[in-house]
Amino acid sequence: MLLIVDNGSIYTKNLVDFLNNKKISFEKQTPDLLDLKLLDNYNSFILSGRRKNEKKTNEINSKIVNYAIQNNKKLLGICYGAEILALTLGGTIRKLSLPQKCNEKIIINRKNLLSNDDLHVFESHGFEISKLPNILLVVGESKNCKFEIIQYIKKPIFGTQFHPEMSDDGQNLIQKFCSL
Numbered sequence: 001m002l003l004i005v006d007n008g009s010i011y012t013k014n015l016v017d018f019l020n021n022k023k024i025s026f027e028k029q030t031p032d033l034l035d036l037k038l039l040d041n042y043n044s045f046i047l048s049g050r051r052k053n054e055k056k057t058n059e060i061n062s063k064i065v066n067y068a069i070q071n072n073k074k075l076l077g078i079c080y081g082a083e084i085l086a087l088t089l090g091g092t093i094r095k096l097s098l099p100q101k102c103n104e105k106i107i108i109n110r111k112n113l114l115s116n117d118d119l120h121v122f123e124s125h126g127f128e129i130s131k132l133p134n135i136l137l138v139v140g141e142s143k144n145c146k147f148e149i150i151q152y153i154k155k156p157i158f159g160t161q162f163h164p165e166m167s168d169d170g171q172n173l174i175q176k177f178c179s180l
Helices: 012-021 036-041 055-070 080-088 168-178
Strands: 002-007 026-029 044-050 074-078 092-108 119-131 136-141 149-152 157-160
Touching (some): 002 080, 012 026, 012 044, 012 168, 036 055, 055 080, 074 168, 080 157, 157 168
Parallel strands (some): 002 044, 074 157
Antiparallel strands (some): 092 119, 136 149
8 A cells, every 4th residue: 555645745636636547546644643653554655745844744754764764665755755865864955046846857867667768847846955865876867956866776765856746757657656
């Protein structure tokens, strides 16, 4: 079973609609209501983007990242989800001088399980990953961001700086993640 951790992104509805249309079974929960003792009930996780920075939300998402790593569970972090993945493992993020809100072409530069072709996606973020920990690999980049898609070495744990739920190419990436 897939768990969507809804961190308050305005795009989570698009993710839910896509999964429902594809008949992909999932549950959705907000971090404040999530019982971390029940994580064993899920084989994969999607961490959504967020609207605001909250310490408690960050702590819960970091625990989910660590749980997925330690228990060999699949994880896809979207926007904030990718940032918390990097932060949890020792990376850094930075605030952008101007928020990104545009369509972007992602160049795939490493063989991976989600996409081997370049992607056309939608960006919407005010922060981005600025330093990647050694355990995470760059899978895709764009002219504006060098860490568009990241992956934990040898595990099905990924992050996307962009919002895959907002484009056809991105939705294909989500579908491939769900079928791993």
